[in-house]
Amino acid sequence: MNITTAYMGEVEVNPSQIIKFEHGLPGFEDEKEFIQLPLSKESVFQVLQSIKTAGLAFIITSPYLINADYGFELDEAVTQALDLKSDKEVAVFNIVSLKDSLENSTVNLKAPIILNIENQKAKQIILEEDYAIRHQFTIEKKEM
Template sequence: MKIKTAYIGEIEIDPLEILIFEHGIPGFEDETSFVLLPLEEKSIYQILQSTKTENLAFILTTPYAVISNYNFDLDEATVKALEINSESEVAVFSIVSLKDTLANSTVNLKAPIVLNTTNKKAKQVILDNEEFAIRHKLSLESIKG
């Protein structure tokens, strides 16, 4: 299947790699189908690209590269919605807000993207935890990734 992307032009994707956000992403509720694309080889950054809207793409990173003690419990409704059977099925990403420089860029630790890697169901989860910020500055270590 071919899709047009915001950053790398038209590409061929495997339909089995499509991530399904049943209720979309907050602010983009009609966008339910995305694919993860590498930003560059061996990078901790990836692109979450809409399969239907060319100019809708988010830069993602692993929150664990930004803050080593990042940890939260998923609520039961999310576990059921994503049909998670084991912690080993779960991947967690954070959306990066790019600024004029990478050092000024931030990452949203308050609302991670949770993915069931087995069935490709995903959801952006809003955490009820004051410890995590919506605009957490990227650390020097995470920028190097």
């Protein structure tokens, strides 16, 4: 199936890879189906693209690349809603707010997207843990 995207024009997607948000995303409750697309081969960022609305896409990344100590417990309601049977089925992503430079960009660690990679069910949750909505990126420079 082909969809029109915000960043990549028209792309072909496999319907079995469509991520389903039963209640949509907060603020976008009518948007229930998304696809995860790589931003580029080398990038740590992906695009969470709406299937229905071409102009609606979020840049996402793994929180563990930003904060290796990131962690939280999923409550029973989320586990049941996503039909999670083991930790191996869970993928966690956070929405990135890209600015003019990566150093000025932020990531929302307070509201991760939880994805069951087996059935493609997902939900964005709000954590009780003390994580920032606008966590500043820390760029580690590698020594040569």
